[in-house]
Amino acid sequence: MVPVRPPALMRLFWPGLLWRMPAHHRTLYLTFDDGPTPEVTPWVLDTLREHDARGTFFLVGSNAEIHPALVQRIRSEGHAIGNHTYSHLNGWRATARDYSADADRAQALTGTRLFRPPYGRITRRQSAELRKRFTVVMWDALSMDFDARVAPEACLHNVLKHARAGSIIVFHDSRKAEMRLRHALPLALQAWREQGYRFAALPEEMCITPQRR
Numbered sequence: 001m002v003p004v005r006p007p008a009l010m011r012l013f014w015p016g017l018l019w020r021m022p023a024h025h026r027t028l029y030l031t032f033d034d035g036p037t038p039e040v041t042p043w044v045l046d047t048l049r050e051h052d053a054r055g056t057f058f059l060v061g062s063n064a065e066i067h068p069a070l071v072q073r074i075r076s077e078g079h080a081i082g083n084h085t086y087s088h089l090n091g092w093r094a095t096a097r098d099y100s101a102d103a104d105r106a107q108a109l110t111g112t113r114l115f116r117p118p119y120g121r122i123t124r125r126q127s128a129e130l131r132k133r134f135t136v137v138m139w140d141a142l143s144m145d146f147d148a149r150v151a152p153e154a155c156l157h158n159v160l161k162h163a164r165a166g167s168i169i170v171f172h173d174s175r176k177a178e179m180r181l182r183h184a185l186p187l188a189l190q191a192w193r194e195q196g197y198r199f200a201a202l203p204e205e206m207c208i209t210p211q212r213r
């Protein structure tokens with residue numbers, strides 16, 4: 001089972017990866033992986049707009065290639081874009097060279113300095129290679145919306161329980177997550193707004209010290 005909040009040890013094992021943004025402001029960083037998806041991404045964009053929220057979309061290159069208008073819409077509405085490899089590669093099953101080449105192929109379609117490894121799986125060697133060109137973004141809280149065994153209410157609970165100032169929170173704008181996402185995202189946005197949070201895109205040109213805890 002993937003931990004909803006990564007344990008401190010896991011963060012220490014991966015120095016130089018970004019798990020959380022500085023907590024100076026009451027800001028949350030919502031991220032959406034695996035799109036763009038025509039059935040889901042426009043709804044996410046509409047929902048974010050209703051809450052005056054910006055987020056970050058970690059795009060799969062092969063999806064970005066098929067849906068350039070959605071990529072354009074994400075950018076034009078003030079959100080950030082991240083690279084999530086071209087073919088959603090599992091780093092544990094790919095050589096460092098293949099992994100890097102797949103990220104480069106997606107880079108031609110995403111043009112960003114942010115990278116998130118699919119499944120959160122990346123070797124130290126791949127990470128060292130990618131960090132020459134990217135900020136490698138992990139997370140502070142997972143909604144688990146990609147997991148069909150998790151109830152929609154539990155996805156909502158996961159993010160509400162674990163979000164704190166500076167949290168990087170993972171959702172998925174994919175068909176697989178859609179049912180859980182459509183339940184959890186609007187309710188979470190509403191609850192967080194009532195708690196005084198704002199929602200920002202990750203800066204694509206980042207020069208910050210990764211937070212360890």
Ligand SMILES: [Zn+2]
Nearest residue numbers: 033034118119
């Ligand atoms: Zn993914």
